[in-house]
Amino acid sequence: MSCFIHADLDAFYASVEQLDHPEYRGKPVIVGGLPGDRRSVVSTASYEARKFGVHSAMPIVRACELCPGGIYLRGDMQRYREKSAEVMAVFSNFSPEVKQISIDEAFLDITGTEKLLGPPAEIAKKLKAEVRDKTGLTASLGIAANKYTAKIASGMSKPDGTSIIPPGGEEAFMRSLPVSKIWGAGKKAQEQFKTYGFETGDDIYQESLESLTAVFGKAFGLFLYRAVRGEAAAAFDDERGTHSMSAERTFPQDLYDEFNIETELLDICQTIMFRLLDCRWQSRTIFIKIRYHDFSTTSAQETLDHPVGSINELFERLCDLFHRKYQRGRGIRLIGAGLANLETGSPARQGDLFDTGSEKERSLERQILEINKKFPGAALKKGRSWLADP
DNA sequence: TCTGGGGTCCTAGGACCC
């Protein structure tokens, strides 16, 4: 019988801030933006802030109305990543098989560790204690025979709790679960549940696979059918590699000027290409994303016959895509771009006979990358003027 | 309430080939 722990850090970003700044402890901390950041949203609200009704994804403006006395912070991802690594290191003391699924959560396969570490409840106790002692943070745990139900269980034990689904109890657990707790069913699905009168997992359980797929589509219908039976949902089980890489920016004010938009695009290109170079991946598929003032969003992509080789090339291609897609005169609130269908492979490409500038460009870009790695914060970038004469 | 940034996966339709 398999056994998994899903471990999820409580109000992670806010907790790190409270750890680093004792004066924040016991107070409502809201990470995501400062009052007055008109287009920011809450990333994490401390439990003190949640009492005011503040929650993730809420506009900062709204949070300020609900919790005017809160401590508002933009956040420091570098620091959070550092802290995350500390926690993951603790996890690896408890299982040889740790799978991190986001910055603040992971699955630990503890199948067969009983002899070494004791029964699951004991392991949970020790794990929480070690996380607390070594990192100063608290975690909520869910324990079950498969990852999917362990994940739901941890959500129900927040904050700082542990919930265990006894082996064989997965189906009963899912059937008694309110549909609002089904992981993978978001806003739209919840609306559908309402129209069909589904309130608990059992209401879905009563439906045939055929009727579920007829209503929810092939993949999602099958997902629901299996989920309410407590069967491991495929989502977590197969290895999913990184398939795309992107960056985007929302402007404080809508942008109309195409030169300014291109300049932002250039900045995004540099971010992406440096990351790509750093990871030693390559890609032939580029895409842009445009969000207009009214929040309507459109995207366009293009697959080249060779991997993107330089910032310059990416920038030129993206500008081209942008100009073909952009509806002139409409204000733009967000511009984004990225690379899809990432492949591993040497970024040096063969047969570049007619493109002698490219090799020079790439080596220059690599040097800039190295400098930026050595001196974080130096933010060395190509100026826009370099583009004309690389 | 007027909605971030970084991802994954699914769907549906078109092009193209055998």
Next chain:
DNA sequence: TCTGGGGTCCTAGGACCC
């Protein structure tokens, strides 16, 4: 010629997650 079926690749949009 008014017309099948399957496979693969590509594109746009959308749901969902943290």
